[in-house]
Amino acid sequence: MPATAAQVLGDRLDTFPRLLMRHASARGGQVATREKDLGIWQAWTWSEVAAETRAMACGLSALGFKRGDNLAIVGDNRPRLYWAMCAAQMLGGVPVPMYQDAVAQEMSFVLENAEIRFAIVEDQEQVDKLLEVKEACPALAHILYDDPRGMRHYNQTFIQGLDEVVEMGRIHDKSHPDFLDGEIALGRPEDIAVMLYTSGTTGKPKGVCQTHASFITAARSGVDFDSLGPDDDILSYLPMAWVGDHLFSYAQAMVAGFTINCPESGETVMTDLREIGPTYYFAPPRVFENLLTTVMIRMEDASALKRRMFHYFMAVARRCGAEILDGKPGVAALDRQLYALGNVLVYGPLRNVLGMSRIRVAYTAGAAIGPDLFRFYRSIGINLKQLYGSTETCAAVCLQPDGEIKFDSVGKPAPGVEVKIADNGEVLVRGEMLLKEYYKRPDDTAEAIDREGFFHTGDAGFFDEDGHLKIIDRAKDVGKMANGSLFAPNYIENKLKFVSYIKEAVVFGHGLEKVCAFINIDMGAVGNWAERRNIAYSGYTDLAQKNEVYDLIRECVENSNAELSHDPMLSDSQVHRFLVLHKELDPDDDELTRTRKVRRGFVADKYRVLIDSLYSGKQSQFIETQVRFEDGRTGMVSADLRIMEAKTYPPQSAKKAA
Amino acid sequence: MNIAKKILLTLALMASGGAVVAAEQYIPAIDYRVGPYAAGGSGFFGGAIDYMTLVNINGGINGVKLIWEECETEYNASRGVECYERLKSKNGGASMVEPLSTGIAYGILDRVAQDKIPMTTLGYGRSDAADGRVFPYVFPLITSYWNQAAGMIKYLGDKEGGLDKLKGKKIAFLYHDSAFGKEPFPVLEAYAKQVGFELLKLAVPHPGNEQQSQWLQIRQAKPDYVILWGWGVMNPTALKTAQRNGYPREKILGVWWSGSEEDVVPAGDAAKGYTSMTFNTPGNYPLLDELKKKVYAAGKGNLEDKSRIGSTYHMRGVTAGILWVEAIRKAQEKFGKGKVMTGEQVRWGFENLNVDEAKLKALGALGMLPPVKTTCLDHEGSGAVKVQRWDGAAWKSITPNWVVGDRAMIRKMMEESAGKYAVEKKITPRDCSKEG
Amino acid sequence: MDTGRKIGDVILSFENISLSFGGVKALTNIGFDVREHEIRAIIGPNGAGKSSMLNVINGVYHPQEGEIIFHGKHRRDMNTYESAKSGIARTFQNIALFKGMSVLDNIMTGRNLKMKSNFLLDAIYWGPARREEIEHRKKVEEIIDFLEIQHIRKTPVGRLAYGLQKRVELGRALAAEPSILLLDEPMAGMNVEEKQDMCRFILDVNDQLGTTIVLIEHDMGVVMDISDRVVVLDYGKKIGDGTPDEVRTNRDVINAYLGVAH
C-alpha cells in the first residue's frame, strides 16, 4: 500500500486523507490512536489506522456512498468514529458529527437539513434514536453501528454492523486496489471537509461548511505555534461535534501526527486522563473550574497541617508561579527556592493527581475563563493558554503566545489571521480558516461575511496596548446605560461568576441609571463554606437567604466593583444593589439554555417584580415561583428575598493616568 | 514516630559501640531475668557480678578493672545469639562469655571459635566439649553432665556400700524430655551394663508441671532410687508428686539443676530430706562475708533479695566469677600483668587454670568448690561433685569429701563423642603436646 | 447465533426429589425438568425450598430420595465439582463473593476450571502460566465490559454497593461459560433501575450465549416477563408448573402465593 499511497500523494498534503496516508508511510509503526477498552489501552498504529480507514471507505463506497454525500457520525469519542470521518473524506463525502447526547427530535433537524443518507453511530442507543426519527427523515438509508452489543435482533436490512462494512470494504479494496487511491486523488483542498452544526442561542442550528484547506491551515498554525509533534498525546473526550474537538483531536492530530486517546467512558474521563497523562490538553473553562473546585473541596478534608502547607505554597505560587512559568525576570531568589520546594511538595503531586504532569501546552476556549482560575493553573506550572475562535473560524483566531500571557486577554491573532474591530466594537476576522458557507443558507452566509471577506464574529472587544485582543461581550448584548456609558452584561456577570461562590449572575442596566444583579450561589462551594462555619441550612432556598451568605456575596460583589472601577470603559457598570435568588436558574424552567447560557429576556420578564424592587429601593420582596423537578412534577418555591446594597468605587482611571 | 527515632538513634549508637578501646577487662553478661528460668539466671549472674564487683573493689586483677554489660535473652536461643553478637565486640572485645543456657551455648558454639572468645559452660552444655582438642574455646568447667552422672552412681554405690552392691537394683531415671535430659543417657547406660543395675528411663514432657503418670509408674516399679534430672517447675512438681504417691524423697537424688532453693522451697515439706548433687558445698565462707560487707553494705549488690546471698545459684555464680577471674589472672601471668587480655589470651588462661586449695583458701572459699586444674586435653578440670540434703530450711552437705566417678571411663566416652563431632564438622583436633 | 434462541430438549430433569435435614423436610417429591436454552423460574414463598432445590442441582445438598437425569445420565445426586465441571454455574441468595479480592480477581476465579496451569508454573509465572493468565484476563475483560462494571474493575468487592456485588457475582458465574446458570434471587434488594439492568443482562446471556437459566426470583413481574416456564414450590412441594400464563391461572398457586399479591 505505501507504494500506491506515495503515488497518490505526491507532495500535496492538502487534504486529510492524504495526511493520513502520509503518516502511514512516514511513521507507520507509531501509535496513532488509543482507546481504553477491556481494561487496557488498545493501540492502533498509523498504518493500521490507514488500513482500517481505507477498508471502511471502500465498504461505504460499496454500500453506495458517493462524492458529495453527507455522513452523519453520532457517538462518544470512539476511534472508529474518528476514522469514519476520514473514510468519508476519502470518498469526497462530508462527515457531519452530531452531538451524541441530543434527543431524537433535536437530531432530526440536522439529519433532514443535511440530507443524511448514511449514518455511522456508536451503539444501540444511537440506533434507537435514529429509528425514532427515521419516518421524518426518509433519506436515511443506512445506519451502521460500531458496537454490536444488543444489536442482534435488529433485523432491518438498512442496519448493519460497521464490522461487516469494513470487512466488505477489505474485500472490495482487494478486488479494486486502485479505486480508493483514485478517489483520494480526486480530493481537492477546497472541497468541504466537514460540516459542523452550531447550536446557536436563537433559531435553528446552522451547518458550518469548512474546507480541507481552512481546517488544515488552522490546525497547522496551531501546531507550528506550539511546535507539536508525533510524540504528543491528547485525550479526546469532548463532543466530536464541537469545533474544538474537531480541531484538536482530528485536524491537528492529522497534521502533527500525534496520538489521540479515547477514554473508556464518560464516567472514567478523569481516571483515564490521569492514566494517559497527555502532553497536550484542551478543555473548556468549565472543566478547569470543576477541577479546581474539586481540588479545593478535597483539600478541605485534609489534615490541618497539610492544609496549611497547601495554602502556604499556593500563596507562594500565586506570588511567583506564573512569572516563573513565563520565564520572567525579577522573581526573588527566596521565592524561587520556595517555589522549587513547593513543586516537590504540592505543585508536582497536584499536577500528577490531576493527570497533568506531562502537559506541555493546554488550551481553554469556548467561554471566558476567570483570571483566578487561569492564574491557578499557570502558577502550579501548567502551561494553560487561551485561544479565541468559533466554529466559523475553525476555532483559530487568536492564541496566547508562550511568555506573553495576560489573564484577561485572548492573545494575539494567529499567523495568517487578520483581525479588526468594527466601529460598534464588533470583532471582525479574515483569513484562510474562515468557513466556506453555511450549508444551504446563502443569506446567512452573506450576512456573516462582508464584502471585504471579513467574518463578523458577533463578539465585542478591543485591542489593548500590547496588541492583545480583549473580548468583553456578545456584540448584540452590549448596551448603553442611561448616561450613555458602555454596558456589557456578560462581562460583569463573568466577573462575578469567577468567584467560586457565585454560580450564576444576571445583571440589568441597559437604559437604566445604575446596575443591579440577581445572584445564584454555588450550592457546593457555599454549602461547604457554611458547614465549616457551622451554619445549619435546610436547602438552597434557606441557605441563599442566610445573613452570612448575603455578607459573603456582598464582599464578592464589592471586589468585582473594585476591579471594574479600574476599567475606564466599564467603571459605571458597578453593581449597586443585588439579591440572591431563592432558586437556581434551571434549563428545565427555561431560564437557561441547554448550554447553560442565561436567557436574559425570559428571566427579566419572569422576575419583573424583583427587578422593580431592586430599582425602587425596597429592602425585601416576596416571590413565589413554579419549579419543575427532575422527574417532571412541578411545585412552588416561595421566599421573602432580601435586597442588599453594595459599595461602589469612584473611577480609578484618572489616578492611573496621573 | 518519636520511638522510632530513638530506636534508630540507639541502633546507631550500638553500631558504633565496638570502636572504643578500653583499659578494662570486658565480660558480656548474656543473662535472663524474666521468664520461666529467671530464678536461675538472676541468681547465677547475680553471684558472678557480685564477685566481679568485689574484685573491682579490691583493686581489680593486677589493677585491671572488670566491666560487664548485661543483655536479656529470656532464655531464647535466637535472642541469645543476638545478645552475643551485639556484646562481643563492645568495649574492645569480649574476653569470655557464659550464656548459662544450653540452647544459646549451641547457638554460639561455632561463633566463639570463630571469634576466638572462650565460652564457659559451668555444669551444662556438651559434655564432650571437655575434650579441648576438638573444642578449644569451650570450657565445661568443674563438672560436666557426664561426670556428674558418674558421680551420682558412685554416690549411690557408696551408699549401698560399694558399686558392686548396686547390681540387681533398680534405678529410675526421671528426666526432662529434652537434649538436657538425654545428655547422661550414655553414662547411665554404660554404668548399668557395667554394674548390672536396672535402669528405668522415664521422660517428663516439657514443662513438667504434671507428673502423675510418671510417678505412678515409679510407684508401680518400686525402684530403689530415683535420679531426678529436672529443671525449673519440673523439680517441685516431682517432689510434690512423689509425696502424693508415697514415694520416699530420701531415695530421690537430683541433678544440680534440681538442687537449688528455688526447686525445693515451693515443694514445702515434700522436699524435706531430698538429696541432690552440687559442685558447691553449701555453707558460709569468708568470701561470702566479704561480699556482704564490701558489696552489699555499699549498696552495690546485684541481688534484689539479700536472703539469696549464698544460695545455690548465687554461690554457683560466685564460683563462676572466681574461675573467670583466675583464668584472666593466669593469662596475665603469661601475657603481661596489669594488661587487658584478649579473648585468645583468656582462653589460654582457662586452659591452664590451677585453682588449688591454697588459692581457694586465700580467696576465702576453701571447700566452696573443688580444686580446678585444666589442661589442653581436659577443659573440665575437676569432675568432682558433692551431695547435699534439704533439711526444710537449708541445704546441708552430706558427703564430707568430693565425689568423683569413673573419670577414665567418662574420658574415653568424651573422646569418642568429640571425635565423632570432629569428623562431622571436618575439624582436625589440636595436638596437645604442642600446646604451651 | 443468528436468529435468536431455540428452546431445545430436556437436559436436566428431576424425579421425586426429597431432601430433609435432621427430620425437617425441605423438599418432598419434587419433579420437573429444564430444557436447553430456556429460562426456567422457580418461585414460591419464603421457606418453600427454592434455594434447597438449587443446592440440589449443583450438588451442595444431596437428596435422600429421587433421581436426577442430567444429559441423559441417571444419578442419585450431583457433586459440586462435577457439576461445575459439566457447566453448571450459579449465584447465591446472600452474595457469596470473595471479599478479600478485587472484582477482577473474583471474576477470574470463575475461570479456574478452564485454566490448566499448576502452582509450580504459577510460581514461575513465565511462559505458559503467564500466557494463560493473560488469555483468561481477556475473557474476563469481556465479561466486565458486558456487565458494564469497568469503573470498579480493581475495587475490592467488599467496598461495592449491593447491586454491583450482585452484578459481579453474575460475572463470576458467567466467567465459567456455563451451559446452565442458576440464579438465586438475582434482583433481591435492587432498585428499579438496577433490576432493569439485571434483567437485560440475564436476557442477553440467555439470548446471545444460549445459556439455560434456572432462576429464583421474588419479583413476580420480572419472573412472568422473562421466564419461559415456571415451577411453583410451597412448603417443599411442587404446586404448579408451566408457562407464566398457566401458572398465573393455576388455582393452587393463586391460593398459596399469588393470591396474596393480587
Added chain:
Amino acid sequence: MFYREAGQFKATYAEDSQIFPIRQDRIGMAIILLVAFVAVPLFASPYYFSAILIPFLIFALATLGLNILTGYAGQLSLGTAAFMAVGAFASYNFMLRIDGMPILIAFMLSGLCAAAVGIVFGLPSLRIRGFYLAASTLATQFFIVWCLTKIGWFTNYSSSGVITAQQIEILGYAFDTPMSKYLFVLIVVSVMALLAKNMVRSNTGRSWMAIRDMDMAAEVIGFRPMRTKLLAFAVSSFYCGVAGALYAYAYLGTVEPEGFSIEMSFRILFMVIIGGIGSVLGSFLGSAFIVLLPTALNVMFHFLEKDLGLELPSGISSSVELMVFGALIIFFLIVEPHGLARLWQIGKEKLRLWPFPH
C-alpha cells in the same frame, strides 16, 4: 508525594498485571534490592549480618510460609516451628547420609519433606476450622518435636539430640563468613518471595483466597477444597522447611529439637498478624518488627540506664522491656488491626493521592 503516575498507562495485560504496576514502586524495589545486595554487604558490620539481618530474613521466610497458609488460604496454624524443625533435621540428614549432596538440593528436599509432613497434618483442615484447627495444629508441634527427640536416627544418634549443621558450600565456595551467609540467605529468601508473590497473584493464589473468603462458593465454582487446602499446607510447609534449614545452617549452626518450640511458632504467628495477614510484604515487615523490637528495646533501655543514668534494678528493666513489647503489640493492633502492611498501603495511597487526603 513521590508518585507520578500520570502517563503510566498500560497497553497490554502483561503490563497491567505486573507485580509493581507503578514505575515508582519498581524503582523503589530496585533501590531496596540494590541496598540489600550491594550497600548492606559493603557497609554492615558482622553483628548486623549474624544477629539482625540473617534471623530477620529467615523469620521473614517462615512468616511468608505461614502467611500463605493463614493469610491466603485462611487456615490458622500454630505448628510452624515444627515444620521448620522438619526442614532443619531433614537437610542435616540429607547432607550427612548422601555423599556429595549439593546443599541447595538438600534444602529443596528438606522443604519437600516438610511439605509431605504438612500435607499429613493438613488433612484435619478438611473438617476443622478456625481456632479449633489452630489448637489442633499444636498436635503437629508437639508430636514432631517429640519424634525428633525420641528417634535417634534423626539426630544421627547424638546423645543429646543436638545436631550440628554442616558447612554451606556451593561449587567449592564456602559460605562461612557472616556476610556470605547473609548473601546466601538473601538470595534464597528473595527468590522464594518472588515465587510466593507469583503464586498468590495467579490462579493458585486465587484458589486459596477463594477458599479462605467463602469456601462454599469456591467449591461451587470448581475449586476443590481438599486439593486447595492441602496445597496451601504443602507450599506453606515447604517454605517453613527451607526456613528451618536456613535457621540451622546459616544462623545457629547447632540446634536442638526443643529449639523449635511452641514459642517460636507463636512468634511467627505474631509476625504474620503484626505484619499483615495475606501480604507478602507484611511477612517481611512483621518479621522485622518482632525480630528487631525486643533488641531495640533492650538497646534503648541500656541506653537509658547507662547514658542517662536511669538506674533500674536489673530484673525490672527486663520486665519493663517485656511490658513495653506487649504494649506496643496492643498499640499497633489498635491503630491498625490489619497489620503493618495495611499501614504501608494506606500510607502509599496517601502518597499517591498527595496532596489530597483521599
Added chain:
Amino acid sequence: MQFFLEVLLGGLLSGIMYSLVALGFVLIYKASGVFNFAQGAMVFFAALTAVGLHDMGLSLWLAVPLTMAIMIVLAVAIEKIVLRPLVNQAEITLFMVTIGLTFFIEGLAQAIWGASVRKLELGIEDVPLEFLLDNAGIAISQFDLVAAGIAFVLVAALAIFFSKTKVGRALRAVADDHQAALSIGIPLQQIWVIVWGVAGFVALVAGLLWGARNGVQFALTFVALKALPVLILGGFTSVPGAIVGGLIIGASEKLAEVFLGPYVGGGIEGWFPYVLALLFLLVRPEGLFGEKIIRRI
C-alpha cells in the same frame, strides 16, 4: 486392674485441674468471642499477686480478696484500653491482642513481684489418703480431692450465675447474638468487664491451686497449654464441655503415658491430648458440647 484404676483416678483428678484453667478460656470466648491467650498469664499474675501479698504479711483471707479486687481493676483496664477500641474486629486480631496482653501481664507481674519462685501453702496437705492407700493400695492425693471439690463448686456457681442471675442471662444473650443483646439494652462494655472479671476470678482459683501444687512461678503460664486440648475436646463455648473435656483428657493422657508410653520412649503426654482431641474433632468438628456449626450459603 488396681493399677489401672489408680492411673484412671489420678488422671481424672489431674483433668479437673486442667478444666479449671480451661474454664477461664471458655468464659471469655463464650461471652465475647475472644480467644484469650492471656489466660495463662492471668493465672500467673493472680497467683503471684496473692502470694506476694501473703508474703508481705497479709493473711490469705485478706490477700485473696485483695487480689480479686486487683483482677477486677485489671479487667476494667483491659476492657477500656484494649478491647473497646477493637470492637467488631476480626477474631484473629482480638486473639493477637491478647498475646500482646500476655507479654504485658507477664512483664508486669515480674516487675512488681520479681522473678523468684515462691511457695504457697493453702493448708491442704498434698499426701495420699491413707485410708485408700491402706485398704485399696490406691494413692489418691488429699489435695487433688479438695481441688476437685473446689472445681465442682466453681462450676456449679458459674452454672447458677449463668442461668439464675440477670447478669448471667445477659452474658448468655451476648454470647448468642451481640446485636440482639445490644438491642435489648445490655451494655456490651459492662458485660465484657464482668466476664473478664469472672475469668480473673477463675484464674485466681486456678492459680492458687496450681501454685500450691507446683510453686508460684512463671511456669504457671504453661498450664494454659494443658487447657487447650480440653477446649478443643469440650468445645470453646461450653462450661460443662470444659469439665468433661478435662476429665477425658486427664484420664486418657495418663493412661496413654503409663500403658503406651513405655513402648515408644515415653513423654507422649505432651502431644497425646492434642492428637486425641484432633481425632475427636474429625468426628465432631464442633467439639463435645460446642454449638454445631451450620454452613449456610
